[in-house]
Amino acid sequence: MMKKFFATILAVVMVLPLAACGDSGPDVAALTESYNSLADAYNNMVTRATENGWNQDTEIADGLNEIVDEINTIKPIIEEPSDATQEQIDELKKSCDDLYAWVGDMSAIVSEPYVAASDTEDAAEGGTDASAEGGTGAAGTGVSLLDTLEFYSIPENIPGSSWDFSGGYLNGQEMNEEDAVSALEQYGGSLQILFKDDKNVSMLQGGGTLEGTYVQVDEGTFSIEFANSESELVYSALFTDVGGTPVMMLFPDNTGLNAIYFTQSSEE
The missing domain is CATH 1.20.120 (Four Helix Bundle (Hemerythrin (Met), subunit A))
Structure with missing residues (x-):
């Protein structure tokens, strides 16, 4: 059906x-x-x-x-x-x-093959290795990043900071370089998040700019919403780091399996 x-x-x-x-x-x-x-x-x-x-x-x-x-x-x-x-x-x-x-x-x-929930459960019961190399410490396919990555409190001085697209995860598995380039092309070849002040945020894309707002949910999480009368995009933003470089991860849902992540490019 x-x-x-x-x-x-x-x-x-x-x-x-x-x-x-x-x-x-x-x-x-x-x-x-x-x-x-x-x-x-x-x-x-x-x-x-x-x-x-x-x-x-x-x-x-x-x-x-x-x-x-x-x-x-x-x-x-x-x-x-x-x-x-x-x-x-x-x-x-x-x-x-x-x-x-x-x-x-x-x-x-x-862009990655579909993995049914029953398949990921079987893999977990079978002891499948959930680790992968590189990036922000990728989890294995079907494993929630919320359970496998270490997140921190929201960095200070977020207003005025900008964050550049650096990669993403699909079904708990980090994108390879080809997939990341393909994902970026969907945004017109460039993607950046700019926190304009303590409330307003912009998503700067190669094909245009989306304006939105953000609010703090708890000490480690922002809710970011880009919306107008026709549609909306809502993300949960959490923060980690790679080798001391701040990394912001945007999750489109609460499964923790899919995310795009950004590295900080400037800070006031």
């Missing part, structure tokens, strides 16, 4: 890319470009997800459903924009850019 769901989603999205409409009404050229980039990225992500067996994962399927619901609200307006204002068109472009970032996160997750 889930395989049929994935096939249907892919068939629908493959017909989405559009040409910009005529000269009447608001200017939709920028929106159309963002929309087409989103559709292409989505198609590639769904293909990768299906090839790697993620059609077995209901959480991923639900996420894809949400993305398609958002996409389907944008398509009719591009096709017939005469009733929309330029401000609404501009907001929809921002929504496309936000969704593109979301697709990037999903693409990073599904």
Whole structure:
């Protein structure tokens, strides 16, 4: 049943890319470009997800459903924009850019073969070695980073600091260099987190900037939210280090299996 769901989603999205409409009404050229980039990225992500067996994962399927619901609200307006204002068109472009970032996160997750919960439990019972070399002390596939890495209190002087993308984890396994480069390409070739003050934060991407806010949850955790009226990205940020270099890890869920991490690039 889930395989049929994935096939249907892919068939629908493959017909989405559009040409910009005529000269009447608001200017939709920028929106159309963002929309087409989103559709292409989505198609590639769904293909990768299906090839790697993620059609077995209901959480991923639900996420894809949400993305398609958002996409389907944008398509009719591009096709017939005469009733929309330029401000609404501009907001929809921002929504496309936000969704593109979301697709990037999903693409990073599904780029590795799917491992069912039962498989990881069997591996744990069989005594599978959960360690790997390099990076921030990677855990083995299916092992929560929250259980295997040592995290610290939030560093001082976070406001004004910036953090550069350095890698990530998929299913508890650290990305290799090729996967990290591929993940970074989903963000337009560059990705940086900038804490502007004690409340506001920016995600600087090659394809644009997402604005958001952050709050301290406890002595070692921030909750970071990038959101607008159309979509939202929420991360839990925890801190560790590699050889004395501060490292911030952003977790998109509470499994602890998937994360992207950043090294501090500047500090006021």
